[in-house]
Amino acid sequence: MNFAVLLEPQNLALFGTGIVTTLGLLFASLAVGAVLALVFALLLTGPWPALRWLVGAYTYVIRGTPCLIQVYLIYYGLGQLEWIQARWDSVWPWTYFKEPFFCALLAFSLNTAGYTAEMLAGAIRETSAGEIEAAQAYGMSRFQVMLHIVLPSAMRRTLPAYSNEVVMMLHATSLASAVPSLVDITGAASSIYATYYLPFEAYLGAAAIYLTASFCLIGFFKLSEKRLLAYLAPRTH
Amino acid sequence: MNAYVSAILQGALLTVGVSVSALLVSIVLGLLGAGAKLSGRPVWVGLATAYTTIIRGIPDLVLMLLIFYGGTIGLNNLLEWMGSEATVDINPFVAGVLTLGFIYGAYMTETFRGAMLSIPKGQAEAAWAFGMGRTQTFIRITAPQMVRYALPGFTNNWLVLIKATALVSIIGLQEMTFAAKQAGAATRSTLFYFLFAAGLFLVYTTVSLLVLRRLNARFSLGAKRGTL
Numbered sequence: 001m002n003f004a005v006l007l008e009p010q011n012l013a014l015f016g017t018g019i020v021t022t023l024g025l026l027f028a029s030l031a032v033g034a035v036l037a038l039v040f041a042l043l044l045t046g047p048w049p050a051l052r053w054l055v056g057a058y059t060y061v062i063r064g065t066p067c068l069i070q071v072y073l074i075y076y077g078l079g080q081l082e083w084i085q086a087r088w089d090s091v092w093p094w095t096y097f098k099e100p101f102f103c104a105l106l107a108f109s110l111n112t113a114g115y116t117a118e119m120l121a122g123a124i125r126e127t128s129a130g131e132i133e134a135a136q137a138y139g140m141s142r143f144q145v146m147l148h149i150v151l152p153s154a155m156r157r158t159l160p161a162y163s164n165e166v167v168m169m170l171h172a173t174s175l176a177s178a179v180p181s182l183v184d185i186t187g188a189a190s191s192i193y194a195t196y197y198l199p200f201e202a203y204l205g206a207a208a209i210y211l212t213a214s215f216c217l218i219g220f221f222k223l224s225e226k227r228l229l230a231y232l233a234p235r236t237h
Numbered sequence: 238m239n240a241y242v243s244a245i246l247q248g249a250l251l252t253v254g255v256s257v258s259a260l261l262v263s264i265v266l267g268l269l270g271a272g273a274k275l276s277g278r279p280v281w282v283g284l285a286t287a288y289t290t291i292i293r294g295i296p297d298l299v300l301m302l303l304i305f306y307g308g309t310i311g312l313n314n315l316l317e318w319m320g321s322e323a324t325v326d327i328n329p330f331v332a333g334v335l336t337l338g339f340i341y342g343a344y345m346t347e348t349f350r351g352a353m354l355s356i357p358k359g360q361a362e363a364a365w366a367f368g369m370g371r372t373q374t375f376i377r378i379t380a381p382q383m384v385r386y387a388l389p390g391f392t393n394n395w396l397v398l399i400k401a402t403a404l405v406s407i408i409g410l411q412e413m414t415f416a417a418k419q420a421g422a423a424t425r426s427t428l429f430y431f432l433f434a435a436g437l438f439l440v441y442t443t444v445s446l447l448v449l450r451r452l453n454a455r456f457s458l459g460a461k462r463g464t465l
């Protein structure tokens with residue numbers, strides 16, 4: 001075992017770039033995914049059957065196919081379309097499709113939006129009837145009930161499931177290394193493996209970074225759950 | 238039907254092969270892990286906890302690359318150390334099955350542990366009162382009831398496992414995703430072949446879901462459900 005190689009400046013820098021790419025992909029896709037998920041969840045629980053069906057079909061397909069294929073579909077599949085290739089040099093927004101980071105980001109955002117939308121929709125449906133009736137008794141409109149009563153509570157109740165999803169997304173970003181020219185943590189490890197032919201050291205290093213990141217995320221969510229879900233905890237003296 | 242489509246369909250058979258074999262490995266590991274966690278012996282509990290915590294904190298892909306590339310070198314070093322001239326290559330199928338089995342064994346451990354804890358204590362006590370031994374109690378009383386409690390979690394794990402088999406294409410196994418990628422590179426109708434592979438995955442997950450739902454209904458026959 002030759003772990004000293006990992007501590008050489010150029011390799012530390014490589015892992016550093018990898019960490020920045022991974023975290024950038026993670027937080028950007030979570031942010032975009034969360035916005036999409038909110039819209040989708042509202043449509044899933046909304047009064048329009050056609051939209052409900054459409055979004056349901058979307059989440060079903062996203063949740064039923066591997067994330068790797070979704071990444072390939074966007075990076076290789078869309079990038080191969082002549083219609084897009086004819087435009088990606090000049091016409092906005094197609095210029096983005098030339099960038100691997102954007103392709104990976106789009107794939108991960110669409111993926112996490114599918115899973116998160118179903119979680120949030122589930123929490124919205126399970127909001128206790130009493131809360132909604134009380135809000136209606138106060139004369140709140142449909143929109144107000146959603147905004148002030150249902151959503152704040154549903155989002156909080158989604159938190160435990162969402163923390164799993166965030167860790168899953170951290171792991172899913174490792175698929176970005178399947179897109180050439182994108183160096184995330186896994187990509188950095190692969191490049192160190194290719195240079196020194198030291199697979200154990202390189203991938204164990206990557207594994208340790210992911211493990212630390214997972215624990216940090218889990219810890220953060222545990223703390224926020226304690227704070228945000230305090231009102232649901234059993235009453236004690 | 239063109240050659241690329243039939244290559245993807247052949248890849249689909251490999252996908253089924255990898256996922257089912259990995260499932261068997263993960264069930265065995267899951268039962269061992271759950272047994273260890275419930276044994277109450279500090280060493281076993283510690284080992285099983287380390288296993289589930291560490292595995293669930295690392296991406297599947299990284300573990301797979303670690304086991305595939307690291308395992309090959311490790312085995313060859315071992316052979317060299319033993320004085321053998323031979324070199325071995327780990328087969329991607331075996332590496333994929335072992336890695337996925339090892340990873341999902343950790344998830345199965347948690348599912349099975351939860352299921353075993355859900356069985357009312359009185360059941361095992363009644364079996365004991367009837368004079369049944371440990372093994373007999375497990376086979377006749379605990380295991381059939383555990384299946385019912387474990388099925389929902391098991392279904393989830395299985396669906397995630399199916400999707401994770403796509404990763405084995407990265408270490409070179411020519412399953413669906415791999416065949417689709419090659420077909421796309423050769424013909425430039427990448428979108429079509431990836432959509433085709435995605436469709437096959439969707440069929441696989443949908444069929445699994447329907448079968449497991451029926452199985453769940455079958456195993457829940459005796460369960461009493463409260464009605465409002």
